[in-house]
Amino acid sequence: MYKIMMFEGGVYKFNELKELIEDIGGFILQESVMQTETMLHLAFPEEEERVIRDKIKDLGGKFKELPLAGAEIVIIDPSLGKHHAVDPVCDIAEFFRRKGAITNMLGLARGVGQRIAQMTAQERAIIEEFDAAVFVFGCFKECIEEKVRLCAMLDVPYMVVGGPPDLEVEHYVGGIGRKTDRMRRKGEIDILDDMTAELGKIVDERRREIEEDPLAASPLFIKDMIEMVIPPEAGEELPIIIQLDGLRINIEEKDVGRIKEVEVGKKKLSEICDLKKSLFKGYLLKIRTEAVTGSVF
Amino acid sequence: MEVKVEGGDDFANASYEKICMSTLRDVGVRSSLDLVYMYCNPKEHVFIVSVKIGRVASPIKVGDITHREGENFRITNETYAPKLLALLWEMYGERVQQISRLEIGLKLEEKEVDELKELVVYDPREDLVARLLDGMDRIFPEGARVRSTITSTGRLTIIASENPIGEEWKKKAEELVSAHV
Numbered sequence A: 001m002y003k004i005m006m007f008e009g010g011v012y013k014f015n016e017l018k019e020l021i022e023d024i025g026g027f028i029l030q031e032s033v034m035q036t037e038t039m040l041h042l043a044f045p046e047e048e049e050r051v052i053r054d055k056i057k058d059l060g061g062k063f064k065e066l067p068l069a070g071a072e073i074v075i076i077d078p079s080l081g082k083h084h085a086v087d088p089v090c091d092i093a094e095f096f097r098r099k100g101a102i103t104n105m106l107g108l109a110r111g112v113g114q115r116i117a118q119m120t121a122q123e124r125a126i127i128e129e130f131d132a133a134v135f136v137f138g139c140f141k142e143c144i145e146e147k148v149r150l151c152a153m154l155d156v157p158y159m160v161v162g163g164p165p166d167l168e169v170e171h172y173v174g175g176i177g178r179k180t181d182r183m184r185r186k187g188e189i190d191i192l193d194d195m196t197a198e199l200g201k202i203v204d205e206r207r208r209e210i211e212e213d214p215l216a217a218s219p220l221f222i223k224d225m226i227e228m229v230i231p232p233e234a235g236e237e238l239p240i241i242i243q244l245d246g247l248r249i250n251i252e253e254k255d256v257g258r259i260k261e262v263e264v265g266k267k268k269l270s271e272i273c274d275l276k277k278s279l280f281k282g283y284l285l286k287i288r289t290e291a292v293t294g295s296v297f
Numbered sequence B: 001m002e003v004k005v006e007g008g009d010d011f012a013n014a015s016y017e018k019i020c021m022s023t024l025r026d027v028g029v030r031s032s033l034d035l036v037y038m039y040c041n042p043k044e045h046v047f048i049v050s051v052k053i054g055r056v057a058s059p060i061k062v063g064d065i066t067h068r069e070g071e072n073f074r075i076t077n078e079t080y081a082p083k084l085l086a087l088l089w090e091m092y093g094e095r096v097q098q099i100s101r102l103e104i105g106l107k108l109e110e111k112e113v114d115e116l117k118e119l120v121v122y123d124p125r126e127d128l129v130a131r132l133l134d135g136m137d138r139i140f141p142e143g144a145r146v147r148s149t150i151t152s153t154g155r156l157t158i159i160a161s162e163n164p165i166g167e168e169w170k171k172k173a174e175e176l177v178s179a180h181v
Helices: A014-023 A046-059 A089-098 A121-127 A141-152 A186-212 A219-229 A253-260 B010-026 B078-095 B110-117 B128-139 B167-180
Strands: A002-010 A027-034 A037-045 A062-065 A072-077 A102-107 A132-136 A158-161 A240-242 A246-249 A273-277 A283-287 B002-006 B033-041 B046-053 B066-069 B072-075 B097-100 B103-105 B120-122 B146-152 B155-161
Touching: A002 A014, A002 A046, A014 A027, A014 A037, A014 A046, A027 A219, A037 A046, A046 A062, A072 A089, A072 A121, A089 A102, A089 A132, A089 A186, A102 A121, A132 A141, A132 A186, A141 A158, A158 A186, A219 A240, A219 A246, A219 A253, A219 A283, A253 A273, A253 A283, B002 B010, B010 B033, B010 B128, B033 B167, B046 B128, B046 B167, B072 B078, B078 B103, B078 B120, B128 B155, B146 B167, B155 B167
Parallel strands: A072 A102, A072 A132, A132 A158, B002 B033
Antiparallel strands: A002 A037, A002 A062, A027 A037, A240 A246, A246 A283, A273 A283, B033 B046, B046 B155, B066 B072, B072 B103, B097 B103, B146 B155
């Protein structure tokens, strides 16, 4: 099991940290160097945390936990109209990103109203491509209780964010509702922290489920193998997005054949993964479990 | 402007009070209204917003938003700059030069300057109702698309719902509005 964390610090002996991560079998997910400041998203085996922490202490950098790292989240709004966007959905998305998640926003075509709210089959299929969904609803208790039926159809874990502070809905965080300005006050930031913690629980639950029936190979390892064959183009942003049980790869159709031939240990990628075109963006790689494929080494 | 919201739970009432305040400020009608009353019935999905129109601000003249600096004019309130420039170009054509963001070059005689200062750049009465309707549309929940309007002098009331609005709700709205607004 890999742990994902963020390192922030200077460039002094920064290469030593990168080498150490490679030596202990870890990965660098994101790297950005801004003049003398560096930021790294690191993934390493959980048991090696002490070694990494000690090294970072030597270098005088900062270490931050990213509880949502490695998860791709979709934030769902009843519509992208001025009633719901940009506040509060952008604040919610920003908070998830600060905790390491990759976020996407989806406005439903006919999600507004109480009785008339709907979700199309295509919207449902798109939402199910992600690791978890976050529904952002309004201020009225009656309305949220009615609209929760939309979420219940989904096969992915979800949480609901709304206005009334107490509501008997699973994975519900209240105190937000409709907003007309940014959530920047202390009380509002505390609510956003609670919301991130709740999503963290959902993601951890899903991680545990995956751990019980482990994948043939970690998505982090597969990402590395793919990048060896198809290196990311300069300036391309997040060509490969890590999910909890797979990857989203933004490649062109001509590269699909090459992707299938990528070697992961003793097997080819097509033997351990299901590849399908995403309805949203790029291609989705869902990794089969080790029980199905056998060991890759 | 006073805002009163009733019918929902405490959280919803407080939220909608803030929404009314900031939305009507955004559309620029807050100072023209005396009272805003909102009634929410989320169970039956009926929302009523009623506004009492108060004293509307007087027209903005060129003299109010500019001052003369030699042969040029300096804009003192940038909010009305596009409207001012459009007016001047229409009146004086190519004689008007926009020297910088807040500076307008226009050579005029003293007599003409006095006339210019009295020109009306913007009259808030012109589009008050349009801005008010836009603001009210933004306040109602997005799903409440069926609308019914009750008008009387100095007062505008809109009932909104996702279901057809029956006579009983129209009557109730009139009762509520006459009691509060």
